[in-house]
Amino acid sequence: MSAPKKISESVIRRLSLYLRILESLERAGQGTVSSEQLANHSETTAAQVRKDLSLFGSFGKRGLGYGVPELARRIRTILGLDRRWRVALVGVGRIGSALVEYSGFEERGYDIVAILDVDPSKIGAEWGDLTVNHITELENIVRERSVEMVILAVPVEAVPAVLDRVTCAGVRGILNFAPTTLRVPEGVTVKNVNMVMEMEALSFALSKEEGEE
Amino acid sequence: MSAPKKISESVIRRLSLYLRILESLERAGQGTVSSEQLANHSETTAAQVRKDLSLFGSFGKRGLGYGVPELARRIRTILGLDRRWRVALVGVGRIGSALVEYSGFEERGYDIVAILDVDPSKIGAEWGDLTVNHITELENIVRERSVEMVILAVPVEAVPAVLDRVTCAGVRGILNFAPTTLRVPEGVTVKNVNMVMEMEALSFALSKEEGEE
DNA sequence: AGGTGTGAACACTTTCACAGCA
DNA sequence: TGCTGTGAAAGTGTTCACACCT
Numbered sequence: 001m002s003a004p005k006k007i008s009e010s011v012i013r014r015l016s017l018y019l020r021i022l023e024s025l026e027r028a029g030q031g032t033v034s035s036e037q038l039a040n041h042s043e044t045t046a047a048q049v050r051k052d053l054s055l056f057g058s059f060g061k062r063g064l065g066y067g068v069p070e071l072a073r074r075i076r077t078i079l080g081l082d083r084r085w086r087v088a089l090v091g092v093g094r095i096g097s098a099l100v101e102y103s104g105f106e107e108r109g110y111d112i113v114a115i116l117d118v119d120p121s122k123i124g125a126e127w128g129d130l131t132v133n134h135i136t137e138l139e140n141i142v143r144e145r146s147v148e149m150v151i152l153a154v155p156v157e158a159v160p161a162v163l164d165r166v167t168c169a170g171v172r173g174i175l176n177f178a179p180t181t182l183r184v185p186e187g188v189t190v191k192n193v194n195m196v197m198e199m200e201a202l203s204f205a206l207s208k209e210e211g212e213e
Numbered sequence: 214m215s216a217p218k219k220i221s222e223s224v225i226r227r228l229s230l231y232l233r234i235l236e237s238l239e240r241a242g243q244g245t246v247s248s249e250q251l252a253n254h255s256e257t258t259a260a261q262v263r264k265d266l267s268l269f270g271s272f273g274k275r276g277l278g279y280g281v282p283e284l285a286r287r288i289r290t291i292l293g294l295d296r297r298w299r300v301a302l303v304g305v306g307r308i309g310s311a312l313v314e315y316s317g318f319e320e321r322g323y324d325i326v327a328i329l330d331v332d333p334s335k336i337g338a339e340w341g342d343l344t345v346n347h348i349t350e351l352e353n354i355v356r357e358r359s360v361e362m363v364i365l366a367v368p369v370e371a372v373p374a375v376l377d378r379v380t381c382a383g384v385r386g387i388l389n390f391a392p393t394t395l396r397v398p399e400g401v402t403v404k405n406v407n408m409v410m411e412m413e414a415l416s417f418a419l420s421k422e423e424g425e426e
Numbered sequence: 427a428g429g430t431g432t433g434a435a436c437a438c439t440t441t442c443a444c445a446g447c448a
Numbered sequence: 449t450g451c452t453g454t455g456a457a458a459g460t461g462t463t464c465a466c467a468c469c470t
Contacts, residue, residue: 008461012417016410020392034429043394046429047463054431062430062469079413080420098311104392104409109416149415172422173415175408179233179317181256189418191411195388196317197229198404200292202362202386203322204225205402207293209385221439247451259451260441267453275447275452 011052015075017042018049022072034065081109088114088147088171090162091154092122092132095177099151100127113145118158135165142169149173156180224265228288230255231262235285247278294322301327301360301384303375304367305335305345308390312364313340326358331371348378355382362386369393 021041025033035049042049053059053066059074060066076082087110089096099105100112115132117123125132133141141147150171154162159178166174167185174190176182179197182190234254238246248262255262266272266279272287273279289295300323302309312318313325328345330336338345346354354360363384367375372391379387380398387403389395392410395403 007417007421009414010461012414013410016407016413017394036429041394045463047465048461050430051432051462058431060430063428064470065429078417080416081413085416094311094314094316098307099408101307102408103307105412108409108412110412148419149412173419175411175415181230181254187422189415191415193406193408193411194229195312195315195406196321197226198388198406199318199321199323199362200229200294201222201225202388202402202404203293203298204220204291206361206386208220209400223439249451258441260443261439263452264440264454271453273452276450277448278451 005055007055011055012079014042014044014048014052015079018052019072019075019079019081022068022075025068026072030068032065033068033071035060037065084109084111085149086111086113086145086147087149087151088112088116088138088141088145089151089153090116090135090138090166091152091158091177092117092125092127093153093155096151096153097127099153100130110149112151114141114147116141118154118162135162138165139169142171147171149175151175151177152182153177218268220268224268225292227255227257227261227265228292231265232285232288232292232294235281235288238281239285243281245278246281246284248273250278297322297324298362299324299326299358299360300362300364301325301329301351301354301358302364302366303329303348303351303379304365304371304390305330305338305340306366306368309364309366310340312366313343323362325364327354327360329354331367331375348375351378352382355384360384362388364388364390365395366390 018038021038022033035046038049039046056078059071087105089099089112092100092115100115105112112130115127115130116135116138117132118135122132123134148171150166152162152166152174156178159180163182163184167188172188174182174184174188176190176192179194184190231251234251235246248259251262252259269287269291272284300318302312302325305313305328313328318325325343328340328343329348329351330345331348335345336347361384363379365375365379365387369391372393372395376395376397380401385401387395387397387401389403389405392407397403
């Protein structure tokens, strides 16, 4: 019933955005919202908003707009946020350790249920109520704690070995912070977070402007 | 001579990627590379690689491929990496403090030359050889230290006020970690890093698969 | 009137296929 | 022969415009 066609990357990104806007409208007590308003808050066009939503059904009332709580609920279901997810963090270096303490994931339904690392000196450390385990434990832990996704925050050199263990353990979603392209088997989804790449896009934009004026 | 047309987002992302691959080939001592090889390492097609590069000139030798060091140098110039950039970090919460210690930015030519925060309790703290200043100092600091970009790592509530100061101070590039759409004046470029959004894309992909099988 | 849902037009990106150079 | 550079074709994503519902 829900997703008949192939849904593109950008649609999903925009849905995430709409959801955040809806939640803030919900807090503000607004009951209904138009595609126009959603577009204003998300740097898109009203038509785009309607197209995006119509890919998953027709949730709006003509002449009225969309019901804020209802639309929020619908989008949550679409994005798989109507349940909680069990996540393992692999790598507690600079980035990894910041992520353990970061509350954003938990708020959105992603529970970190295990922490692993390759570095022996880090094993056994306590982070909140979790203890750092060695990466060799991954397969057991994934099974025992029903881990569905992994946040990969290890240095580039460590990626191949770790990635192999992760995929073998049956994990089907990876959020990758290492600045490399992960080669994964069919059926495993990878999303990359690459801060330096975004910085490069910035410096590209700024250098270009200078050249133009 | 260099960028006649409008260059799209995705081209820039791929250039960053190619550059990383080239650097690793450079370390491995490989002198020349074909579009085919670059494509293999970056999950694209050879034609795409050639199109991307041809937007900026023709750096290749027919029948031979591209000279690794030369192409790397060219891409660095395109991305504005042939110089160093002066960056201020605004917000030393969870994410901000991880970023101060993160070496990835410096390696690529982004020097953090100032750290600011709104929270009075954080002012005066030492991070390496930098002292945390209050956000009200931003305008002075930007002028004195020639800050060109800002990494924005403050909580969503603090964004509007901080953003206002940042743009008034004349900063023209912002790397935003807050999960909001920044509304900035003409001439200011924003790039977003949104980890939770990527997680949502993951859970969307995983939920969808489950529904299908 | 006001605002959705959507086919059709348009714009942009990617892929194909091949001419042309080393 | 081998691989680049690039027009033309195919494919995607976005915008327009309007029928239709409340």
